[in-house]
Amino acid sequence: MSSLVVQTLGVTAPVFAMLFLGVVLRRIGWIDSAFIASASSLVFRGCMPTLLFLSILKADLSAALQPALLGYFVLATVASFLFAWGWAIWRCPRADRGVYVQGAFRGNNGIVGLALASSLYGDYGLSLGSVLAGLVIIIYxxxxxxxxxxxxxxxxxxxxSVLLGIVRNPLIIGVAVAIPFAWWQLQLPEWLLTSAGYFAQLTLPLALICIGGTLSLSALRESSGTAISSSLMKMVWLPLFATLGAWLLGFRGAELGxxxxxxxxxxxxxxxVMARAVNSNYQLAATIIVVTTLSAAVTINAGLLALSWLGWI
Known part of the structure; x- marks a missing residue:
């Protein structure tokens, strides 16, 4: 159990550090609202699409291709989205419903999920996790x-308007452009890949610094109830139901884990980044990210311990 805690903290601690750095930089005046707006736009329009493009480009789409597992993952993700949306209609103010739903179903699979899958299951976890991450990026x-x-x-x-939003979304464009390159294994010049890699590496630091710079005590107080509700759904209820559903369908071992x-x-x-891009309640989005990331070390390790104790993984 202690090793699992250390592994989880090893993945989430750098996220905490960058969030805290954003808080400090905003407090001492090194960044301001104008910087946060510009940096968020850069991440959404440039850095993150480039990161997604490179991630798909490096993934072996023919490896770990398990139609049943991939199909269940997609269906469970859509079901989680619909459940969160229905709950938001009942319990959440209309203006915050979009941010609430996105916070409740959209996981950090490309960083936390993939890193832990690779840590626990080695090359198999990395291979299967990469395919799952590439698929869910599009769905999310x-x-x-x-x-x-x-x-x-x-x-x-x-x-x-919704279809235009999907077609014009830079993140979806980044994935769509990458798929033919990955599928046909088209080669790009090494210097171009290196330059794109430098640009893509700005994604997480900039996004997290912007999130930290957005946080304030007043915003935390105003959105605490809604943020905690969305966070509980993301970290407790949806993983519980989705994992139980996978077990009932016969998934075991590394696949279930x-x-x-x-x-x-x-x-x-x-x-x-997306909430800020459409002028939604991005402070609520930032709070949900902080709450779920802080709770991950407890909920993920408790879930793995329970699954191991039951002999399911």
Whole structure:
């Protein structure tokens, strides 16, 4: 158990550090609202699409291809999204529903989930985790565009506007452009890949610094109830139901363990970037990211311990 705690903290501690750095930089005046707005736009429009492109490009799409597992993962993700949306309609103010839903279903699989899958299951975890991450990136972004378009200030919920939002979304474009390169193993010049890698590496530090710079005690107090509700759904209820459903369908061992890690990952930093891009309640998005990341060391390790004790993984 202690080794699992150390592994989880090893993945989440750098996230805490960058969030705290953002708080400090804003407090001492090295960054301001204008910087946060510009940096968030750069991450959304450039850095993160480049990161997704490179991630898909390096993934072996033919490896660890398990249709049943991938199919269940997609269905469980969509079901989680719909459940969170239904709960938000009942319990959440309309203006915050898009951010609430995105925070409740969108996990940080590309960083936390993949790192833990690789740590626990070695090359097999890395291979299967990469395929799952590449698939869910597309699903996450499409569903997020839909719900944010409906509830963002001045948003247009018509079918045409939602479809345009999906087609124009830089994150989806980054994934869509990468798939042919990965599938046909098209080679790009090494200097171009290196330069793109430098640019992509700005994604997580900039996004987390912006999140930290956005946090304030007043915002935390105002959004605490909604943020905790969304965080509980993300870290407790949805992983519980999705993992139990996978077990009932016969998944065991490493496959069930990796599914749990992906369902139980804290909310992705991309949720803040997208909320900011459409002028939604990005302070609520930032709070949800902080709460879920802080709780990950407890909930992920408790889940792995329970699954091990039951003999399911």
């Amino acid at each position: 972004n499409i569903l997020s565009v839909v719900v944010l378009a409906i509830y963002s200030p001045g948003g247009n919920a018509s079918l045409r 990796i599914l749990f890690l992906y369902f139980a990952s804290p909310t992705a930093a991309a949720s803040f």
